[in-house]
Amino acid sequence: MSNIHQTAIVDAGAEIDPSVTIGPYAVIGPHVRIGAGTVVGAHCVIEGRTTIGRDNRIFQFASLGAVPQDKKYAGEDTRLVIGDRNTIREFCTFNTGTAQDKGVTTIGDDNWIMAYVHIAHDCVVGHHTTMANNTTLAGHVEVGDWATVGGLTGVLQRMRIGAHTMVGFASHIGKDVPPFMVVDGNPLAVRGVNLVGLRRRDFSAQRIAAIREMHKLLYRQGLTLEQARSAIQALAAQVPDAAQDVAMMDTFLAAAAQGIAR
Structure with missing residues (x-):
């Protein structure tokens, strides 16, 4: 495949659509599947049982599908599933799920995920979300459709961020955030409705x-x-x-x- 750089290491077991572009020094594992039109940047590592849909743009140095950062993890065959048309910027880290939960980490379609975002095991991210730089989702977090999360925000395990919410810069999410609300701060406070x-x-x-x-x-x-x-x-x-x-x-x-x- 002419659109896979000669320095990339792509395991023979990987299922890669012929239209996928893979940049220099990227590493693609044996259980990875990547859909049509997706672009994988230089030095990315995509491993584990990871499925990536169509027309995603994955920038350089991203790490997708590594085992969960959970001490209970014992090598189970868990998964990471990423939908279509997502933008995943530099140094993002998305982990597979755990046997103690759904066994899969899920990211939907049309998400705008900025640099250094961490999405931990068993998270569920919907569609059309925006996560600014250094957003950190602990395990089992749910983010609803059209949610926007400001940079340097930390989300505790099992918290839920509702659809159409706006989370301000450097917030601490230690309670569920209902749909449609604007929140920010540490401690977290509700500021109003996301009218914009x-x-x-x-x-x-x-x-x-x-x-x-x-x-x-x-x-x-x-x-x-x-x-x-x-x-x-x-x-x-x-x-x-x-x-x-x-x-x-x-x-x-x-x-x-x-x-x-x-």
């Missing part, structure tokens, strides 16, 4: 008004979480256009076993 992001994604005025009401119920009325959930559930009938947004929030809150940022 919602308007960029063409949310209607009715949907945004319902989301602002959900924020008010969670953070401005002095309600318990269960009281706020009950009031939020009622919004689906009051604002039918926002029913899917209300359902997303309610589902997220129902699973917040470790509490939410408040």
Whole structure:
């Protein structure tokens, strides 16, 4: 394959689409699969049971598919799965899953992942997310679609960052972050609704008004979480256009076993 540099080391067992480009000194392991149109930069190491989709751009020195940084890991055949059209910048490190959880680390489609981002074992990253430089996800973290995470942010194990959220620079995520919110700081604080992001994604005025009401119920009325959930559930009938947004929030809150940022 003329688009694989002569200095790259590609194991004969790897499944590489003929249109894939692999740069100088890259190392590709035997259980790796890479889809059409993906570009792998110089000095990248892609190992383990790693599957990468179509049209990804992986910049130089990334390490994808290494074993998890978990002392319990005992050599099980766990996986890393990366979707399509992702940008993965320099020195990113994504690990495979563990047998104690799903056994797979998953990154969706159309994500913009900047330099030095670490995605640990068993994380689930959705679609259209942005993670700025030095974002660090510990094991079992979930990041929803369209979330934006500021640089130098650390996310503790098993935390969830909801869809359409905005996390500010150098934040400490030690509680779940509900969908649609803007948070930042250490200790973490909720600053409001991600109005800029919602308007960029063409949310209607009715949907945004319902989301602002959900924020008010969670953070401005002095309600318990269960009281706020009950009031939020009622919004689906009051604002039918926002029913899917209300359902997303309610589902997220129902699973917040470790509490939410408040």
